[in-house]
Amino acid sequence: MTIRYPNGKLYTPASSVAKAEKQGKTKDFSFSNRGKTLEDEINEANDYYLERRLAIIHKKPVPVQIVKVEYPSRSAAVIKEAYFRTPSTTDYNGVWNGHYIDFDAKETASKTSFPLKNIHTHQMTHMQQVTEQNGVAFIIIRFSAFERYFIVPYEVLQKAWQAMAHGERKSIPFSTIEKEAYEIPTSYYPRIDYLPVLQQLIVAKSHGFESEEIVE
Numbered sequence: 001m002t003i004r005y006p007n008g009k010l011y012t013p014a015s016s017v018a019k020a021e022k023q024g025k026t027k028d029f030s031f032s033n034r035g036k037t038l039e040d041e042i043n044e045a046n047d048y049y050l051e052r053r054l055a056i057i058h059k060k061p062v063p064v065q066i067v068k069v070e071y072p073s074r075s076a077a078v079i080k081e082a083y084f085r086t087p088s089t090t091d092y093n094g095v096w097n098g099h100y101i102d103f104d105a106k107e108t109a110s111k112t113s114f115p116l117k118n119i120h121t122h123q124m125t126h127m128q129q130v131t132e133q134n135g136v137a138f139i140i141i142r143f144s145a146f147e148r149y150f151i152v153p154y155e156v157l158q159k160a161w162q163a164m165a166h167g168e169r170k171s172i173p174f175s176t177i178e179k180e181a182y183e184i185p186t187s188y189y190p191r192i193d194y195l196p197v198l199q200q201l202i203v204a205k206s207h208g209f210e211s212e213e214i215v216e
Contacts, residue, residue, distance in 0.1 A: 036191075037107070038105045038106070038107045038140065038142040038149075039059075039091070039105055041142075041190070041191045041192050042059075042091075042092065042105055042140065042192065042194075043059065044189075044190045044191065045190035045191070045192055045193060045194060045195075046058065046059075046092070046094075048189070048190045048193075049096075049195065054096070054195065055094060055095065055096035055097070055101075055195060056094045056095050056096075057092055057093070057094030057095075057096065057101055058092065058093070058094055059091055059092055060089070060090070060091060060092065060093060089122065089123060089126040090102055090103055090104040090123060090126060090127065090137075090139075091103070091104045091105050092104070092105070096195060096198070099135070099136050099202060100130070100133070100134075100135035100136065101135070101136050101198070102126075102127065102130045102135055102136070102137050103136075103137065103138045103139055103140060103151075104119070104123060104139045104140075105139070105140050105142075106118050106119070106139050106140070106141045106142070107141070107142045107144055108141065108142075108143060108144065109144050109145055110143070110145070110171075110174075111143070111145045111146070111174065112173065112174055113169075113171035113172055113173050113174055114141055114143075114152075114171055114172045114174070114177060115170065115171045116160060116161060116164055116170050116171055116172065117170065119139070119157065119161075124157065124158070124161055127154040127157070128154070128158070130154075131154050131155075136198070136201065136202060136205070137153075137154040138151050138152055138153050138154055138198075138201065139151075139152050139157065140152075140184070140192075140194065141177070141181075143174065143177075147186070148183065149183065149184040149186065149192050149194075150177050150178075150181040150182060150183050150184065151181060151182040151184060151194060151197055151198060151201055152172075152177065152180075152181040152182075153180075153181070153182075153201055153204075153205075156172070156176075156180045156181060157172075160172045160176075182197045182198075182200050182201055183197070184197045185197075
């Protein structure tokens with residue numbers, strides 16, 4: 001099935017991009033995690049939280065306009081082409097411990113930085129609006145080369161985005177991610193238990209990001 005953005009550009013799922021980046025590279029995956037995308041791992045964590053009544057966080061549905069359908073038989077219909085009705089904002093939202101949570105999931109095979117081209121202007125605008133309403137906006141990044149996961153606050157993304165707008169680098173160095181983001185340790189189940197790490201971010205926000213690396 002072909003899906004396009006409102007401007008007609010062909011849509012490529014993030015999971016497909018990540019798999020393409022990984023092609024031809026040998027990874028040391030555990031058997032239980034082999035083949036899973038970051039989206040799979042987040043969905044697993046969210047199911048875990050929901051089952052235990054810890055949080056209600058879901059992947060957002062994206063409205064799609066179907067434009068071409070084929071009927072190979074009377075009892076079957078196959079969608080051949082569709083368009084997103086509106087640009088997507090972020091992947092996930094929900095409520096946890098009285099906090100509105102809104103975030104996106106990103107994967108990169110880069111060993112040195114996170115390319116800002118993976119984030120779109122309308123996503124930055126959306127996260128800014130969430131932050132202005134005292135929500136918690138961030139992205140979860142998986143560096144697939146290292147199998148390391150980080151919660152990157154909107155404030156860190158905003159600083160890098162503004163620097164790019166002034167002609168500076170178009171990516172966030174991995175060293176900056178290590179210093180200013182919050183690493184999610186991996187475990188057996190769920191593989192990425194991100195809520196305890198998110199608590200660290202919320203505490204830091206309540207203290208106005210007192211870390212010198214984040215305050216401009």
